Amino acid sequence: MPDIIAAADETAASNLIHAAETTLGTLTKSGSGSLGPFTAAWFASASFSGGMVDLIAPNVVRIANCQLNYSLGFNFSFDLSSILPDFCLPQICIPIPFDGKLCTPKICVNWPTITIPVSNSGVINFTADFSLNVHLSGSDWLIDIVVVGIPFLQIGPAAAAILAAIGLAASLALLAVPFIGPFLAAAVVGITAAIGIAGVTGLLGPILTPFVSGLTFTVYKQPKLFQVLPPALPDPAVNINLDAITAVVASSNEDELVISVDISA
Amino acid sequence: MDTLDSRSLRYIDCFAQKFATPGHVHYQISTLAGACLPVEDEGEFTIDIDARSEKSGESQQHNVQVRREGNKFVADPPHLEIHAGDMVLWNTPDPGITGYVVVGKGAGGKFDSSALNTEAVFTHAFGTPGEYNWVDANKGKISGVIRVLSLDPKDKEQCQKWLASLEQGTLITIEGDSVRPQMIEILTGQTVFWAVQKAPGISITDSRLVVK
Numbered sequence: 001m002p003d004i005i006a007a008a009d010e011t012a013a014s015n016l017i018h019a020a021e022t023t024l025g026t027l028t029k030s031g032s033g034s035l036g037p038f039t040a041a042w043f044a045s046a047s048f049s050g051g052m053v054d055l056i057a058p059n060v061v062r063i064a065n066c067q068l069n070y071s072l073g074f075n076f077s078f079d080l081s082s083i084l085p086d087f088c089l090p091q092i093c094i095p096i097p098f099d100g101k102l103c104t105p106k107i108c109v110n111w112p113t114i115t116i117p118v119s120n121s122g123v124i125n126f127t128a129d130f131s132l133n134v135h136l137s138g139s140d141w142l143i144d145i146v147v148v149g150i151p152f153l154q155i156g157p158a159a160a161a162i163l164a165a166i167g168l169a170a171s172l173a174l175l176a177v178p179f180i181g182p183f184l185a186a187a188v189v190g191i192t193a194a195i196g197i198a199g200v201t202g203l204l205g206p207i208l209t210p211f212v213s214g215l216t217f218t219v220y221k222q223p224k225l226f227q228v229l230p231p232a233l234p235d236p237a238v239n240i241n242l243d244a245i246t247a248v249v250a251s252s253n254e255d256e257l258v259i260s261v262d263i264s265a
Numbered sequence: 266m267d268t269l270d271s272r273s274l275r276y277i278d279c280f281a282q283k284f285a286t287p288g289h290v291h292y293q294i295s296t297l298a299g300a301c302l303p304v305e306d307e308g309e310f311t312i313d314i315d316a317r318s319e320k321s322g323e324s325q326q327h328n329v330q331v332r333r334e335g336n337k338f339v340a341d342p343p344h345l346e347i348h349a350g351d352m353v354l355w356n357t358p359d360p361g362i363t364g365y366v367v368v369g370k371g372a373g374g375k376f377d378s379s380a381l382n383t384e385a386v387f388t389h390a391f392g393t394p395g396e397y398n399w400v401d402a403n404k405g406k407i408s409g410v411i412r413v414l415s416l417d418p419k420d421k422e423q424c425q426k427w428l429a430s431l432e433q434g435t436l437i438t439i440e441g442d443s444v445r446p447q448m449i450e451i452l453t454g455q456t457v458f459w460a461v462q463k464a465p466g467i468s469i470t471d472s473r474l475v476v477k
Contacts, residue, residue, distance in 0.1 A: 089277075089390055089454065092434040096460045098384045099324055099352050104279050104434070104456060107390060110360030178267060178277070178392025181416060181453045182424040 002260035007250075013053040013219075013257050017063060017145075020217035021048040033206055035076050036199025042074035046211040055255035058248055061130040061145045068153070070208060071121040072162070078170075080111035083190035084183050087111075109179045116173045116191070120165045122158050126151045126212065132247045132257075133216075136224060141245050143220035143259065151212045158208075159200040166200070167192045220247075220259065238265050269397055269411075269471040271387040271459070272379040273297050273364030274331075274357070280367055281326075281354040283384035284347060287316040288372025294331055294338035294355075297366050297379055310340040314372070317349045324350040331357040331365055338365050352386075380466030381439075381459075387469050388434070390456045402470035407439060410448040411457060427452060434458050439467065 008016060030043040051066035086108065093103040130145035170191045174184050222245075228238045244262040249255060267277075273296075274280055284290060290312040310329075317324075325348070330341045345353060355367050355378070367378040374383075380403055381387060391397070394415035400408045416423050430452050438445050440462040451457065459469050 089456065090432045092432060092456050094434040094436055094458055096386060096436065096458065097438055097462055098460070099283055099326075099350075102281055102352060102354065102386055102388075102458065102460075103326060104354075104388055105328055105356050105358075107277060107356070108358065109392075110276070176393065179390075179454050180392075182427055 002246075003263045004261040006259045006261075007256040008259075009254055009256050010053050010055050013055060013061065014051070016219040016257075017051060017053055017061075017217060018049070020145075020219050021051075024048060024217060027211055029207070029210065031207075033203050034199070035074070035203045036195035038076040038078065038195070038199075040074040040076040040203060042072060042203070042207060044070060044072045044207050044211075046070045046208070048215075048217075055249045055251075055257055056129075057251035057255065059131055060148075060249060061132065061257070062127065063130065064127045065125050066128065068124045068126060068208065068211060069121070070124065070158075070211070071119075072204075072207065073117070073119040074203075075115055075117050077113050077115050078191055079113045080174075080177065080187065083187060083194070084111050084180075087179065087183075089179075112177060114173050114177065116166065116169050118162065118166050118169045120158075120162045122161055124153050124155060124158055124208065126153055128212065128215070130215075130217070132249070134245050134247050139224050141220075141222045141224055141242055142218055143245065143247050144216050144218050147212065147215040150209060151215075153205075153208055153212065155201060155204050155208060156197075159197050159204055162200045162204065163192055163195065163197055166195060240265060267389070267391055267393050267395075267397070267413075267471075268474070269389055269391075269399060269469065270364075270402070270474055271381065271389075271469040272366065272402060274355070274366065274378060275364060276357050276360045276362065277390040277392065279354055279356045279386070279388040280378040281352050281386040281388075282367075282376045283324075283350070283352050284312065284314050284371075284373060285349055285384065286371075286373035287314045287349045289313055290369055290371030290373075292340075292367060292369025292376075294340060294365055294367055296364060310343050310369075312345045312347060312353060312369075312371070314351075315346070315348050324348070324352065326352045326354060329353060329355045331355055331362070331367075332359060333362055338362075354386075377466065379468060381461040381464060381468065382466050383461070383463050385461045387459045387461070388456055389469070390454065391451060392454060394453050398472040399469050400472045400475055401467040402475045403466055403468050405465060405467045406442050407444050407464075407467060408447075408472075409437065409444050412448070412450040413455075414450060414452055416452060427454065430455055436460060438462065439464055 051063040054062040088108040128151035397411040
């Protein structure tokens with residue numbers, strides 16, 4: 001028979017999870033990946049919030065509608081000559097006051113390679129099953145919930161939003177390109193078409209999935225050895241040692257997260 | 266925005282000079298920083314100017330392409346034989362050249378693309394919409410405004426009009442402190458010609474580029 005038994009219902013467990021999400025804070029990653037035919041250097045940050053806990057005996061903590069709040073920034077370079085036609089200003093001749101006329105040569109425009117910076121942030125809801133993992137880490141007992149498998153992220157809407165952001169960023173970058181004139185709209189279409197939803201999804205998947213793969217929330221942390229002060233002197237303080245902790249999902253009248261503790265003084 | 270500065274010619278610029286006096290001209294091509302150096306008496310690039318005769322016919326225009334070879338600018342062709350009253354126009358087809366200056370001297374005196382004086386022309390094709398307030402960076406009093414208008418890129422009819430407009434240049438004449446016209450409106454991609462009849466070594470420079 002354990003010395004201490006504590007139980008948390010699903011509402012209380014949700015509060016524990018939300019506190020753990022806050023404690024986990026913002027995670028960051030950076031790297032480079034394929035964006036359609038281009039390479040993009042990216043920087044991403046993510047945090048978690050919300051979610052409703054469903055406790056499923058004997059060992060599953062399901063979090064439904066957990067929110068992955070992401071912020072993504074990336075740059076990619078685009079050689080405009082790959083989508084714009086060769087274009088030359090024609091020879092221009094005009095009469096000048098001290099000579100008959102002067103003619104400029106035909107001047108061919110050099111389409112540059114432009115760097116397009118894109119930033120986008122959004123929320124992706126996901127549902128994932130977690131298993132309980134009670135372990136001693138140094139001098140602390142931890143009760144973690146660890147995601148099982150790789151949760152499915154519905155990134156289609158985010159990909160569409162990012163493709164729109166690419167189009168907007170490309171428009172702004174192209175405005176500064178000399179002589180782009182009537183080619184501007186076609187150039188934006190050319191860039192977004194070259195990338196496509198598949199291209200954005202191909203970039204987004206490998207960036208966001210690692211944030212949820214192996215996702216671990218620490219829902220309980222307690223030093224193995226701690227001191228309990230007496231209610232009144234002259235009784236001395238007592239050192240309590242947590243010898244063992246177990247955590248399970250138990251189902252009786254209602255589903256509960258049950259924590260059992262063996263102690264010694 | 267465009268870089269509008271006759272002191273530092275790029276591939277969308279031209280510099281032209283009329284040579285009215287027969288004789289020998291030598292010149293050098295350098296960056297703006299090198300324009301203050303004296304022109305060597307026997308420069309790499311030369312122009313021989315013959316006196317114009319009835320056989321010479323009307324005055325002609327001769328084009329010289331500026332290229333970069335290693336660390337040097339070169340003129341192609343390096344030597345010209347022209348008649349008095351002919352124009353010589355310098356331009357580079359290389360968009361990688363970030364700025365050059367043509368400086369020379371001869372029988373008719375000095376000429377300098379960074380300080381336009383007599384019977385010289387500077388042209389610039391405006392690639393980006395906006396309002397360009399130009400001044401003389403060589404401390405003269407002249408100034409002017411170029412309004413470069415954008416166009417609706419989705420309208421095919423406008424596109425055709427735009428392509429046709431590119432064949433029309435706009436002339437600004439400068440004589441002393443007089444600039445005519447002082448303000449013009451053009452479409453993106455159009456070219457403006459500044460014809461300097463007589464001036465004390467002026468530049469055509471975007472006011473934002475002038476260090477005050």
